[in-house]
Amino acid sequence: MNREKLVSLQELAAMIPDGARLALGGSFLHRGPFALVRELIRQGRRGLEIIKQSPGYDLDLLCRCGVAAKASCGIVALEGPFGIAPWYRKAVEEGNLTLEEHSCATLAAGLRAVVFGVPFQPVAGLHGSDLARVNHWACLPDPYGSGRDTWVIPPVRPDFAVIHAAEVTAAGDARVWGTPNWDRLMTRAAESVLITAERLVQDSFFSERPELTLVPRFLTRGAAVVPHGAWPGSCTPFYGVDYPALEEYLRRPEETFVRAHLAHAPEAATQGTVATREGQT
Amino acid sequence: MTEEPFFSLFAHLVIGLARFIRPDEIAFSGVNSTLPMLACLLARQCYNFSFTYLNVAGGVDPEPAHAPLSSSDPILTQGSCSIFANEDFYDLCCRGGMDICFLGAAQVDGKGNTNLSCIGDWHAPKVRLPGGGGAPVMLPTARRAVGWRTEHSPRTLVERLDFTTAAGGLHGLVTPYAVFEKTDGCLALKHWNPAVSPEEIRRRTGFAFDAPQATPSPKPDQRELSALRRLDPEGVFAAGSGIRLWSEEKT
Numbered sequence: 001m002n003r004e005k006l007v008s009l010q011e012l013a014a015m016i017p018d019g020a021r022l023a024l025g026g027s028f029l030h031r032g033p034f035a036l037v038r039e040l041i042r043q044g045r046r047g048l049e050i051i052k053q054s055p056g057y058d059l060d061l062l063c064r065c066g067v068a069a070k071a072s073c074g075i076v077a078l079e080g081p082f083g084i085a086p087w088y089r090k091a092v093e094e095g096n097l098t099l100e101e102h103s104c105a106t107l108a109a110g111l112r113a114v115v116f117g118v119p120f121q122p123v124a125g126l127h128g129s130d131l132a133r134v135n136h137w138a139c140l141p142d143p144y145g146s147g148r149d150t151w152v153i154p155p156v157r158p159d160f161a162v163i164h165a166a167e168v169t170a171a172g173d174a175r176v177w178g179t180p181n182w183d184r185l186m187t188r189a190a191e192s193v194l195i196t197a198e199r200l201v202q203d204s205f206f207s208e209r210p211e212l213t214l215v216p217r218f219l220t221r222g223a224a225v226v227p228h229g230a231w232p233g234s235c236t237p238f239y240g241v242d243y244p245a246l247e248e249y250l251r252r253p254e255e256t257f258v259r260a261h262l263a264h265a266p267e268a269a270t271q272g273t274v275a276t277r278e279g280q281t
Numbered sequence: 282m283t284e285e286p287f288f289s290l291f292a293h294l295v296i297g298l299a300r301f302i303r304p305d306e307i308a309f310s311g312v313n314s315t316l317p318m319l320a321c322l323l324a325r326q327c328y329n330f331s332f333t334y335l336n337v338a339g340g341v342d343p344e345p346a347h348a349p350l351s352s353s354d355p356i357l358t359q360g361s362c363s364i365f366a367n368e369d370f371y372d373l374c375c376r377g378g379m380d381i382c383f384l385g386a387a388q389v390d391g392k393g394n395t396n397l398s399c400i401g402d403w404h405a406p407k408v409r410l411p412g413g414g415g416a417p418v419m420l421p422t423a424r425r426a427v428g429w430r431t432e433h434s435p436r437t438l439v440e441r442l443d444f445t446t447a448a449g450g451l452h453g454l455v456t457p458y459a460v461f462e463k464t465d466g467c468l469a470l471k472h473w474n475p476a477v478s479p480e481e482i483r484r485r486t487g488f489a490f491d492a493p494q495a496t497p498s499p500k501p502d503q504r505e506l507s508a509l510r511r512l513d514p515e516g517v518f519a520a521g522s523g524i525r526l527w528s529e530e531k532t
Contacts, residue, residue, distance in 0.1 A: 027337070027367075028312060028353050053367070054312055054353075054414060075397075075414035079313050080351035081521045084411055092409040099409075101398060103417035103447075105371045124375035125418035128394065128448025134403055178355040179339030179366045236355035243350070 005172035005195075005223045009267055012194055012224040013039040016160055019047040019069075023111075023186040025163030026230065028056040028079040029241045031176065033164040033196050035229035035267040041065045042262060051111075051158050053104040053182050057233060057246065060085035063097055064258060071097055072156060074104035080241070082250060101131055108182060110156030111189040120152040127151075161190035164230045165214070166238070168197035172220030173206050173213050178236040180214050187215050195223040198238055228266035290457035291519040293474045293498060294429060296505050297455035298383060299323045301427045304330035306380035309370060309423075310352060311337045312414055316429055316522065317383030318352040319512050326511070327504035335373075339364035348512045350521075374419050382423045384416045384447065388439045389428055391488030393451030393461075393468050395420065396442040403444050413446035421449030428454045431523035435487035458482050460498060464491065472498040 013036055016022065026032035037058045040048070049070040050059050056078050062068035064087035076088050091097035102110070106123055113121040122140075126132055132139070132151060139151050163183045165174035174195045176183065187193045193215060206213050229235070232245035249261060262268065288296070298320035302308050308324075310317040314337075321334045322345070334342055336357045344360030358364065365373075373379055386395035387410050395416060401407030420426045426449070430437050433456035454461040454468055459482050461468040470492035473479050479495060501509075513519055 029351055030338075030353060030355060073412065075312060075412040077313050077411040079353065080315070080349075089409045093406055095405075101403075101412055103413055104367070104415045105375065105418040108368060108371065123418060125421040125449070127421050128445060129413075129417040130398075130403070130445045131413070131417050178358055179364050182367050184366075185368065234355060236358075240356075241351060241354070 004170055005217070005220050006170050006200070007222050007224055009035060009039050009196065009224045009226050010043070012036060012196070012222050013043055015192070015194065015222055016040060016045065018045055019049075021049040021051060021157070021159045023051040023158035023161040023190055024055060024058055025161065025181060025183040025186060026233070027054045027181045028077065029233040029246070031164050031178075031181070031230050031235050032056070032058050032233050033162045033229065034058055034231060034233055035226045035265065036162055036164075036194070036196050037061060038262050038265050038267070041067055051107070051156060051186075053102075053107050056085055057249070060088045063087040063091035066096070068097055070100065072100040072102060072107060074102045074107055078246065078250070080243075082246065086250065100135065103129070103131060106131070106153050107156060108185060109153040111182075111185045113153065113155040114157050114189040115185060120154055122150045122152050124150070156189070158186065158190040160192050160194055161186040162194045162196070163187060163215070164226075164235065165195055165197040166235065167199055167201045167205070168195050168223045168225065169201060169203050169206060169217065171203065171217040172215070172223045173203075173217045174215040174220065174223070175206065175213050184214060187219055192221040193219045195220055196226040196229040197223065198227055198229065198235060200225045226267050231266050288474055288476065288498060288501060289519065290474070290476070291522050292501055292506065292509055293457055294431065294455055294522070295319045295323060295509060296501050297460050297472070297498065298427060298429055299328075299505070301425070301453050302328070302332055302381060305332060307333045307335060307373070307378065309335045309374070309379055309382040311383070312353045313385060313411065314352045314383055315350075315518060316431075318357070319348055319509070319518060320383070322348055322512055323505065323508045326508040335365055335370050337367070337370070339366050341365050348518070350517075371415065371418065374422050377422065377424065379419070379423045381425045381427060382419050384420055384426050384428050384451070386428050386430060388437055388442050389430060389451065389454055390439055390442050391467050391490060393428070393454065393463055394442060394445050394448045395428060395451070396444045397446045398444045400443050416447035420447040420451070425452035427452055430454065430456050433458045433482070433485050435485065438485075439487040440489075458485065461490065464493070467491070469493065470495040472496060474498055
C-alpha cells in the first residue's frame with residue numbers, strides 16, 4: 001500500500017469535525033502540532049476535547065479562542081520563565097472548560113488500555129491521591145494474591161492523534177528527532193493519525209534506517225508539510241523556542257492580538273497553497 | 282540579601298537539592314523543574330561521584346552546552362547516547378527503579394504530601410493550578426522524592442492541603458530558608474539557611490515540625506559555587522526563580 005497521504009494544512013484540519021477528541025503530540029513548548037491547532041481556530045472548530053499529558057501554548061490558545069470544551073491532561077503550563085497558562089486557568093475557573101485531571105502516567109494508562117485492547121489498565125502509585133476520588137477510579141485487589149491493591153484506569157480513546165514530526169514520506173511514514181514524548185502511544189491509541197512535518201523525504205531516506213520511523217504509513221490518514229509548524233515552540237533539530245513571540249502572546253490580552261497572531265504565524269504565508277513535493281530530500 | 286560566599290537564597294535552593302543526590306543513583310528532573318535541572322547539572326559537574334542523570338527531554342547523562350530556560354527543552358539531550366522517553370522513565374519509576382526524583386508543589390503538608398491542583402474546592406476552584414504532572418504516580422513509587430518551594434510561607438507549607446494531588450510523602454523538601462528531611466513519617470528540619478534563624482523558619486511554616494538535630498546549612502564550597510556560576514553566568518535563572526517573593530515579604 002503506497003497511497004498518497006499528502007494534503008494541505010487546511011485539508012488536514014478539515015478532517016477533524018466539531019466535538020472531536022484530539023490527542024496532541026509533543027510536550028509544553030516542544031514539538032507540538034501548533035500550526036494545525038491554529039488552523040482549527042481559523043476554521044471555526046468548536047467543542048474539541050484535548051488529550052495530552054503536558055499541553056501548554058496549544059491548550060491555552062484553544063481556551064483563549066473558545067474552541068476547547070474539555071481537556072484530559074496531567075499538567076498545563078507554558079514552562080520555563082512563564083509558568084501558568086493564563087487562558088486555560090481562566091477557562092477552568094469560569095467553568096468554560098471541563099477538566100479531567102490526570103497524572104501523566106494515568107493518562108498513559110488510559111491510552112494503553114486502548115492500545116492493549118483491554119477495558120482498563122492498572123497503574124502503579126496513586127495511593128492517597130484525591131485524583132482517584134474526583135475521577136471515580138477503581139482500586140482492585142490482586143487476583144493472584146500479592147496483597148497489593150492496584151488502581152485501574154478506564155480507556156482514553158482519541159478520535160485523532162495529531163503529531164508534528166521532523167520528516168514525513170508522501171505515504172505518511174513519520175520520524176521525529178529527540179524524544180517522541182507520548183506520541184508513540186497516542187498514535188497507536190487513536191482512531192486516525194494526522195501528521196504535520198517540517199519536510200518531505202523520499203521513502204529510501206527512511207528505508208535505510210526503518211527502526212528510526214515512529215509512525216508507519218498504514219496508521220496515517222493524512223499528512224501535511226508545514227515548515228515551522230511547531231512555532232512558537234521548538235522542533236529539534238531545526239529551531240528552538242521563540243521566547244519573544246510567547247512573551248507577546250502573554251502580554252497582549254486584546255482580541256485583536258489573536259487575529260494578528262494567527263495572521264502572522266509561519267503557516268499563514270502558505271495559506272491556500274497545496275503542499276508540493278518541492279524541496280524533497 | 283545575603284550574597285556569596287554565604288548562600289544566596291537561589292544557591293541555597295539549587296545546592297540544597299543537589300546535595301540529596303547520592304553516588305551511583307538514578308536521578309530524574311522533569312517538566313516545569315528549572316531548579317532541579319540546575320541541581321542535577323551542578324551535581325554532575327562538581328561532586329566526586331558518578332550517578333545517572335535522566336530528564337524529561339529523554340536525555341541520559343547529557344552534556345548540554347548551556348542550561349535551557351525550559352527544563353523539557355531538547356537541549357537537555359545534547360551529548361546523550363540514547364533517548365529514554367516518557368514511557369521509559371515513568372515505567373522505571375513505577376517498578377521501583379528511580380532512586381531520586383524531584384517534584385514541585387504549590388502546597389506541602391507536614392507529611393510531605395503535595396497539592397499542585399487547586400486552591401479552594403477542586404470542582405469550583407478559586408485558583409486553578411497547573412496540575413501534578415507525574416507526581417501522583419512518582420511520589421509514591423520513587424525510592425525518594427525531593428520537593429522544592431521558592432516561597433517559604435504559611436500559605437505554601439500548610440497544616441492541611443486544599444487538595445491532595447500526590448501522597449506518599451516527600452523524602453526531602455528544600456526552600457530558600459530550609460532543608461527538611463522525612464523522619465518517622467514527617468518532615469523534620471535538617472538545615473536552616475544561616476541568613477535566618479530557626480525561630481523565623483518556624484514562624485513561616487504552617488505545619489508543625491521537629492528539629493531534633495537541625496544544623497545550619499553547610500556552607501557551599503568553591504566547586505559548588507563555581508558550577509552554579511557556570512550554569513547561570515548572567516544570573517537569568519537566579520532572577521527568574523521566583524525567590525524575589527522573599528524580599529517583598531520582608532518589607
